[in-house]
Amino acid sequence: MRLIEIPAIKFKKYVPEQLSECDFLQYIEISALIFKYQIGEITYEQFRILAFYKLLEMKPVNTDKVDIEKQSNLYQFSQFIDLFFEENEAKEKVIKQYYIDNKIPSIRAGIFKHYGPSNEFNNVTFGEYIDGLEAFIDFNQTGEMIYLYRLLAIFYRKPKFFKSSFDIRRTYDANDLEKRTELFKHQYIGIVYGFYLYFASFQKYLTSAKIFVEGNEIDLSILYEQNSDDYKSDIPGIGMKGVLFSMAESGVFGDQTETRNTSLWLVMIKMYDIVKRNADEKAAHKQLNK
Numbered sequence: 001m002r003l004i005e006i007p008a009i010k011f012k013k014y015v016p017e018q019l020s021e022c023d024f025l026q027y028i029e030i031s032a033l034i035f036k037y038q039i040g041e042i043t044y045e046q047f048r049i050l051a052f053y054k055l056l057e058m059k060p061v062n063t064d065k066v067d068i069e070k071q072s073n074l075y076q077f078s079q080f081i082d083l084f085f086e087e088n089e090a091k092e093k094v095i096k097q098y099y100i101d102n103k104i105p106s107i108r109a110g111i112f113k114h115y116g117p118s119n120e121f122n123n124v125t126f127g128e129y130i131d132g133l134e135a136f137i138d139f140n141q142t143g144e145m146i147y148l149y150r151l152l153a154i155f156y157r158k159p160k161f162f163k164s165s166f167d168i169r170r171t172y173d174a175n176d177l178e179k180r181t182e183l184f185k186h187q188y189i190g191i192v193y194g195f196y197l198y199f200a201s202f203q204k205y206l207t208s209a210k211i212f213v214e215g216n217e218i219d220l221s222i223l224y225e226q227n228s229d230d231y232k233s234d235i236p237g238i239g240m241k242g243v244l245f246s247m248a249e250s251g252v253f254g255d256q257t258e259t260r261n262t263s264l265w266l267v268m269i270k271m272y273d274i275v276k277r278n279a280d281e282k283a284a285h286k287q288l289n290k
Contacts, residue, residue, distance in 0.1 A: 104195055
């Protein structure tokens with residue numbers, strides 16, 4: 001958090017320096033502005049000033065045409081919004097995404113409140129995750145809004161009639177996904193894109209996550225590493241769906257339906273166990289052949 005002081009109007013307020021520090025309202029408002037910036041509706045300079053206004057809970061005179069030259073003092077203060085971004089390897093400005101807590105725990109769609117995944121996706125099944133990942137990738141490849149609405153429809157559901165310790169949401173049913181996708185088309189873009197950003201942040205976390213299982217720290221990054229010793233054909237794989245098929249064939253969690261209904265984290269731990277055992281076998285084989 002950063003303290004912003006404007007002595008001329010006796011203003012003092014602590015404001016977040018990145019998305020992870022935002023509360024619900026700040027998060028969806030900044031997410032909406034990020035979306036407008038990403039699609040070219042506003043410039044980066046306009047985004048910076050408008051985001052500054054939102055965080056300070058002030059209303060611009062004209063949000064469509066921000067006169068930067070006439071607001072030099074405001075422009076100077078707004079430069080701290082740069083802290084929300086970092087540069088990637090291509091020297092491009094990208095939003096900082098280092099959070100795994102869901103800033104949008106619930107939303108209202110129609111007359112009902114719908115609940116989303118808990119922090120760290122702890123109450124998400126493997127089937128939900130696979131379908132969500134497909135929608136996420138489809139949006140990244142096409143930019144079509146329908147995939148953002150589908151992402152919401154996959155993860156946000158009405159509560160159960162009887163609450164359970166694992167998940168208060170109703171059981172995920174892919175068969176009514178299209179119907180629920182239509183319901184979410186009327187959501188505020190800050191919520192729609194905000195959840196997309198959360199999913200993206202979780203994806204980033206998965207590639208380097210370190211979790212404890214029975215007191216032992218395991219590093220999930222080995223699931224995403226490329227081993228130069230492994231031969232791979234030029235035929236493209238099918239990602240997590242391939243994992244689903246392999247798990248179902250092994251029967252470790254049951255058939256394909258039962259595997260889809262298994263906790264995401266339980267499947268991730270099993271994937272780690274498989275990769276770890278393969279690595280141990282290769283190491284042992286190399287030792288024998290010395």
